[in-house]
Amino acid sequence: MSGPGPYRHLFSPLRVGPLTLRNRVVFAAHLTNYAEHGLPSAQHAAYYAARAAGGAGMIITEEHSTHRTDWPYEKLIHGFRPGVIPGYRRITAAVHAHGAAILAQLNHNGGQSSGMYSRLPAWAPSPVPDPLFREVPKAVEGHEIAEIVAGYALVAGHCAAGGFDGVELQCSQSSIVRAFLSPATNTRTDAYGGSLPNRARLLLEIIGTVRAAIGPGRALGVRICGDELTEGGITLDEAVAVARLADATGQVDYISTTIGMATATMYLIAASMQAPPGYAMHIPAAIRPAVSVPVVGVGRISDPRQAERALADGQCDLVGVVRGQIADPDFAAKARAGQPAAIRTCLACNQECAGRVGRNRWLGCLENPRSGRESVPLPAPRRAGRRVYVVGGGPGGLQAAVTAARRGHRITLFEQAPRTGGQVTLAASVPGREGFGDLARSLAREAARLGVDIRTGHRVDAEFLLRAAPDAVILATGSRPARPPWSRGHPRVIDVREVADGTHAPAGTVVVIDELGFHQATSTAELLADRGCEVEMITSAMVIGQDLNLTLDFETWNIRAGAKGIRQRTDLVVQDAREDGAAAADGGGRRLVLELLHHPTGTAQQVTCDWVACAVPARPADELWHALHGAPFELHRVGDCRAPRRAHAAVIEGERAGAAL
Numbered sequence: 001m002s003g004p005g006p007y008r009h010l011f012s013p014l015r016v017g018p019l020t021l022r023n024r025v026v027f028a029a030h031l032t033n034y035a036e037h038g039l040p041s042a043q044h045a046a047y048y049a050a051r052a053a054g055g056a057g058m059i060i061t062e063e064h065s066t067h068r069t070d071w072p073y074e075k076l077i078h079g080f081r082p083g084v085i086p087g088y089r090r091i092t093a094a095v096h097a098h099g100a101a102i103l104a105q106l107n108h109n110g111g112q113s114s115g116m117y118s119r120l121p122a123w124a125p126s127p128v129p130d131p132l133f134r135e136v137p138k139a140v141e142g143h144e145i146a147e148i149v150a151g152y153a154l155v156a157g158h159c160a161a162g163g164f165d166g167v168e169l170q171c172s173q174s175s176i177v178r179a180f181l182s183p184a185t186n187t188r189t190d191a192y193g194g195s196l197p198n199r200a201r202l203l204l205e206i207i208g209t210v211r212a213a214i215g216p217g218r219a220l221g222v223r224i225c226g227d228e229l230t231e232g233g234i235t236l237d238e239a240v241a242v243a244r245l246a247d248a249t250g251q252v253d254y255i256s257t258t259i260g261m262a263t264a265t266m267y268l269i270a271a272s273m274q275a276p277p278g279y280a281m282h283i284p285a286a287i288r289p290a291v292s293v294p295v296v297g298v299g300r301i302s303d304p305r306q307a308e309r310a311l312a313d314g315q316c317d318l319v320g321v322v323r324g325q326i327a328d329p330d331f332a333a334k335a336r337a338g339q340p341a342a343i344r345t346c347l348a349c350n351q352e353c354a355g356r357v358g359r360n361r362w363l364g365c366l367e368n369p370r371s372g373r374e375s376v377p378l379p380a381p382r383r384a385g386r387r388v389y390v391v392g393g394g395p396g397g398l399q400a401a402v403t404a405a406r407r408g409h410r411i412t413l414f415e416q417a418p419r420t421g422g423q424v425t426l427a428a429s430v431p432g433r434e435g436f437g438d439l440a441r442s443l444a445r446e447a448a449r450l451g452v453d454i455r456t457g458h459r460v461d462a463e464f465l466l467r468a469a470p471d472a473v474i475l476a477t478g479s480r481p482a483r484p485p486w487s488r489g490h491p492r493v494i495d496v497r498e499v500a501d502g503t504h505a506p507a508g509t510v511v512v513i514d515e516l517g518f519h520q521a522t523s524t525a526e527l528l529a530d531r532g533c534e535v536e537m538i539t540s541a542m543v544i545g546q547d548l549n550l551t552l553d554f555e556t557w558n559i560r561a562g563a564k565g566i567r568q569r570t571d572l573v574v575q576d577a578r579e580d581g582a583a584a585a586d587g588g589g590r591r592l593v594l595e596l597l598h599h600p601t602g603t604a605q606q607v608t609c610d611w612v613a614c615a616v617p618a619r620p621a622d623e624l625w626h627a628l629h630g631a632p633f634e635l636h637r638v639g640d641c642r643a644p645r646r647a648h649a650a651v652i653e654g655e656r657a658g659a660a661l
């Protein structure tokens with residue numbers, strides 16, 4: 001192996017079947033929701049081209065459906081329609097212009113689907129319903145198996161005509177091939193069920209027919225699930241055996257890997273920040289010695305040093321960097337240039353990638369507002385070199401400063417706290433969420449690199465700004481905790497922010513109210529439980545931390561909550577808080593009684609505690625905005641001071657304001 005500097009392995013070329021890749025960085029397959037009416041879009045081409053321009057060695061597109069019975073989500077590419085070919089050509093030409101190889105992922109999701117879009121029964125090896133879709137699929141008969149195999153060949157032919165360098169068979173987390181391979185979902189008694197060779201028969205038939213369709217000049221990859229981690233599902237030993245069978249055909253050029261299955265163990269596939277980098281590398285490490293072809297490993301590799309380490313240690317031959325390249329398309333180029341610190345590191349927050357895709361929207365990125373908007377360029381600056389003041393150094397203000405500085409303006413950023421970061425710093429201070437701090441750190445680093453004059457510990461008022469008279473002011477002054485009306489100003493009813501920033505240190509029994517449905521309440525509950533408090537969570541919703549589901553944090557949160565003894569009560573609206581006669585555990589006052597309404601039944605309940613920590617809607621810190629009404633300069637406001645929301649809103653609006661100057 002030979003490559004430059006510290007990334008000797010990462011930047012060494014590799015032969016993958018008929019292809020020679022320029023390096024080992026793979027942009028592995030992932031849903032984007034960019035398809036329009038089943039066809040690839042201009043956004044697809046721009047999105048993949050950006051990663052090719054940023055130095056990726058091999059790009060695998062999202063899945064292309066191989067059959068009309070497979071339509072689990074609206075914006076799926078219908079690879080079985082010949083109309084896809086022009087869109088394929090647009091993607092492959094855009095990527096090839098930057099020297100990367102591009103393969104298309106082929107898939108039939110089988111029973112991990114429903115008839116909602118197709119109005120057809122889902123097809124599967126056996127009538128075993130998927131735990132997410134909960135629809136009993138139709139067990140395919142012999143002629144339907146032949147139809148499935150033919151579907152793969154048809155789409156492989158479309159891909160060849162569309163200029164792809166090869167195709168990858170998704171047999172991993174959501175696939176009819178995985179369902180045939182897995183004893184948990186294949187209960188057949190014919191030649192396609194029972195023994196492993198029987199369960200692998202469909203895979204081997206597809207490999208044969210797809211190879212015939214693409215010929216020897218294109219690469220064929222197989223992506224397998226290394227461990228389903230479900231009762232009776234595929235284990236690592238079986239995955240190794242499957243890889244051997246695929247390799248033994250002599251028609252496969254590489255094996256790619258994943259862990260977990262959509263939908264039963266989805267949280268493992270693109271694990272959130274609680275999982276360590278390289279959490280799934282034991283899978284390629286087990287498969288690699290068993291096969292003759294290169295093996296791809298993935299899983300929270302978002303730092304080139306980790307990628308290099310995985311290769312140097314022989315865990316894999318190629319490294320899938322998916323979210324790492326969603327967050328920074330130039331991941332490979334920056335590493336190659338010896339600038340790993342310049343990479344906008346993926347936070348593994350899943351907020352804008354998995355989180356948005358799960359809501360049927362275009363894939364985006366919290367860390368990088370340009371990601372997922374590649375085909376929608378920013379407008380040209382109206383005038384260059386403007387003097388711009390940004391007030392507030394949270395993610396919205398920092399992003400505004402970065403975007404404006406990149407466009408040639410002269411920026412001064414004022415932050416009243418001793419350091420930038422705003423609420424991100426608080427959010428990152430609770431257990432398991434340290435990684436979130438990268439959002440502010442990388443923005444602050446980029447702002448400094450661009451020459452933004454950052455003045456921390458500097459509070460500005462309207463008079464100061466009017467006197468300074470810059471060309472434009474961007475307000476990113478954030479929000480303040482708001483006490484719920486029922487608290488009636490009681491000093492033991494506090495905001496979760498005041499726990500994180502140390503203003504209060506609740507002890508004894510603490511009730512955490514969750515009216516935001518996200519990490520604010522659950523993280524605080526964990527922090528308090530870790531400090532020895534007895535924690536009870538209450539929400540008016542049907543579940544605590546409802547939106548953690550979108551970011552794949554829900555299962556792991558519940559596992560930790562159970563282990564930490566955190567109790568969860570739902571469907572309860574707090575009506576009133578009053579003092580109990582008893583002294584609080586920490587001796588500084590009286591205990592509290594919360595009067596609760598169980599809204600589905602209309603019944604009253606009570607809970608007694610020492611403290612109440614509230615995760616409830618905040619109020620905008622918008623005094624400066626109102627004070628500057630009619631000011632003689634251009635005025636913008638972004639993020640929470642406009643309306644308190646999650647970090648993505650601040651980042652996106654920061655970018656928009658920075659680009660509007």
Ligand SMILES: Cc1cc2nc3c(=O)[nH]c(=O)nc-3n(C[C@H](O)[C@H](O)[C@H](O)COP(=O)(O)O)c2cc1C
Nearest residue numbers: 028029030031269270298299300321322323353354
């Ligand atoms: C939003 C999203 C969608 C994904 N969709 C697919 C898919 O369609 N096919 C697939 O094989 N893997 C899919 N994956 C899994 C990724 O290829 C990859 O294995 C996973 O993200 C872990 O790698 P990372 O930590 O580098 O992101 C998806 C991942 C994400 C984040």
Ligand code: SF4
Nearest residue numbers: 346347349350353366
């Ligand atoms: S949204 Fe979060 S997890 Fe997804 S790519 Fe961006 S930073 Fe990474």
